[in-house]
Amino acid sequence: MTSKLIKFAQKRCISSTPSTFNMYDPRVFREPVSDVNQLAKPLDSADDRNFLFVKAMKSDSTPVFYRDSVIDKLVRVCTKDGEKETSRRNVLGALEIIKRRQYKAWAKASDEEKKNITVNPFEISRKAIKNCRPLMKLQGVTRGGTTYQVPFPIEEPEAEFRAMKMLRDICRARARHGETHFKDILATELIAASQNEGATIHAKQELHKTCEANRAYAHYRA
Amino acid sequence: MKPCAELASHVARRVAVRRLGGVHRHFCTEAKAESSLSLLPDAGTLYEMEMPVAKQLNMRTHLPSSLSKQMGTLGEVVTLVREPIVEVASCMRAVNKTFPTLRLVLWGPFGTGKTVTLNQAVHHAYNNNWAIINLRSAMELTRRVKEIEMSSFVSGRINDPSNAVAFLQNFKQQNQHIWKLLGELLTERDYEWSKSEKTLKDKPITEIIEMGISAPFLASDCVGALFRELRRHATADKLEVLVAIDDANSLWGKTLVKRADRTYAPPSDLTLVVHFRRMIQNDWMNGCVLMVADKKEVADARDELGVSRYTPLELFGEEGFEFIEPFLPIETTNYTESESNAIYNYYVKKNWLATEAARTEEGRKQLMHLSAFNPFYYERLCAFN
Numbered sequence: 001m002t003s004k005l006i007k008f009a010q011k012r013c014i015s016s017t018p019s020t021f022n023m024y025d026p027r028v029f030r031e032p033v034s035d036v037n038q039l040a041k042p043l044d045s046a047d048d049r050n051f052l053f054v055k056a057m058k059s060d061s062t063p064v065f066y067r068d069s070v071i072d073k074l075v076r077v078c079t080k081d082g083e084k085e086t087s088r089r090n091v092l093g094a095l096e097i098i099k100r101r102q103y104k105a106w107a108k109a110s111d112e113e114k115k116n117i118t119v120n121p122f123e124i125s126r127k128a129i130k131n132c133r134p135l136m137k138l139q140g141v142t143r144g145g146t147t148y149q150v151p152f153p154i155e156e157p158e159a160e161f162r163a164m165k166m167l168r169d170i171c172r173a174r175a176r177h178g179e180t181h182f183k184d185i186l187a188t189e190l191i192a193a194s195q196n197e198g199a200t201i202h203a204k205q206e207l208h209k210t211c212e213a214n215r216a217y218a219h220y221r222a
Numbered sequence: 223m224k225p226c227a228e229l230a231s232h233v234a235r236r237v238a239v240r241r242l243g244g245v246h247r248h249f250c251t252e253a254k255a256e257s258s259l260s261l262l263p264d265a266g267t268l269y270e271m272e273m274p275v276a277k278q279l280n281m282r283t284h285l286p287s288s289l290s291k292q293m294g295t296l297g298e299v300v301t302l303v304r305e306p307i308v309e310v311a312s313c314m315r316a317v318n319k320t321f322p323t324l325r326l327v328l329w330g331p332f333g334t335g336k337t338v339t340l341n342q343a344v345h346h347a348y349n350n351n352w353a354i355i356n357l358r359s360a361m362e363l364t365r366r367v368k369e370i371e372m373s374s375f376v377s378g379r380i381n382d383p384s385n386a387v388a389f390l391q392n393f394k395q396q397n398q399h400i401w402k403l404l405g406e407l408l409t410e411r412d413y414e415w416s417k418s419e420k421t422l423k424d425k426p427i428t429e430i431i432e433m434g435i436s437a438p439f440l441a442s443d444c445v446g447a448l449f450r451e452l453r454r455h456a457t458a459d460k461l462e463v464l465v466a467i468d469d470a471n472s473l474w475g476k477t478l479v480k481r482a483d484r485t486y487a488p489p490s491d492l493t494l495v496v497h498f499r500r501m502i503q504n505d506w507m508n509g510c511v512l513m514v515a516d517k518k519e520v521a522d523a524r525d526e527l528g529v530s531r532y533t534p535l536e537l538f539g540e541e542g543f544e545f546i547e548p549f550l551p552i553e554t555t556n557y558t559e560s561e562s563n564a565i566y567n568y569y570v571k572k573n574w575l576a577t578e579a580a581r582t583e584e585g586r587k588q589l590m591h592l593s594a595f596n597p598f599y600y601e602r603l604c605a606f607n
Contacts, residue, residue: 064592065584066577066606095606096606099606100291100295103576104295106573119573120577121576
């Protein structure tokens, strides 16, 4: 059993050792304070940060009023080749497109219908990502020379990540060869997903179906 | 500085200063009693351009892309009256048949409203029944030339049929409000465009425009003839003309037009550029030439770190600068706090700020400081919040 486990670990993981070098030596560096309200208050006298170094602030933890953890994560997931700025421009551009479409619908609607239309693009994106979250994931497990796609349960952050990844892959495939811009298709997908429609929701349902079909492999979860 | 031009710019300055000081408007109305110009609202207020007018003035293509998008979304064109447009309007008020054309150059850093001011001036000219010669970007004449033809009129000149036709169509569309008046103005002499096509003396000048639109290979020459006639009629006090050229420094910039020997043609070889330069010369009366000095001509679009130049001398170059002198420079600047508040309140009123956080006091302050008071970035930040 143990030899099997070791074999599995060697095959699946790129590196089984923790990172050997950290820019910030954990003995002398501490996390920075990025909350404005907290910054105004003095540090607790027992706080390490009174006499230790503080890490540089992450670029996505600047205290701007439109900070949103889901959007930040989406930016990170959509980043390609380390071009986070480009990715951020794309995602924020998609938010703008969502807002413009919703605003137009809102302006046209009658007073009663207006209550049901959300214009806030952050709210729509959050709802869309929530709707896209899968309940399980499929992971290959090799038993006796054959690899089985085994369904595994997942935690909430991972479900969110997988939702974003599905969304990103679908948008990237559509935006390939300049058919559409990434931000346009991302906006369309997010609006559709917020109403439980669209390709990403479809992909999620497909995944659920495969998980259901591969139910019999569940005992391969080691 | 020629004495006459000196006088003109001096008077315009005085009018501008008086106007800006907010003393009163009597001086201006006195100066031009017979055709009192409709007045702009005071600086710092918002004013709306009616949709049909915006459509006629082709604002969708002439405004910067983010604003033309905004126009489609909000279904209205609302701009802020700021100091540059007030100054331009007061200069336009000083224009009359005894002064040579006033030349104004809008200059300022990126995103501070040069193009918007230019378009506001076009709207102001529309309100006062001026003829409007509006070029969306002079760069189109030098860098976006799709097809070329050698001129039959002057050897060595290069005609640009597609841009010329586009300009004439735009001119026709923007001047529908005075089309009848233009139809009454007659040509000075016979124009022989080709062996078969002619425009005779004492025909309405609108015929020149129609000729150019229907026969692209003549369009470039038609533009020249139209300008010539407009200058003549303006000098004879038949009408006032506003010449509004965006990115005007590109008329002295780089071109991407190749000659037969595969070298790049200088801008002075392009027929349309020559015609527009001729329009900028101040040897005619009753007109106002409004130019924008824009850094797109010299800046590298991919260079995000370099600080580019934006003053008229640096952008027009020595040759261009000497050509346009004397002129009145009008600087566009970043928002002041009250201006950004006016825009903010407008957005709130229109429900354009969709997030709760943006509508709070904290959001208002952050929007202002994150955009560093720059109108372009302010709009960009408001676009997704």
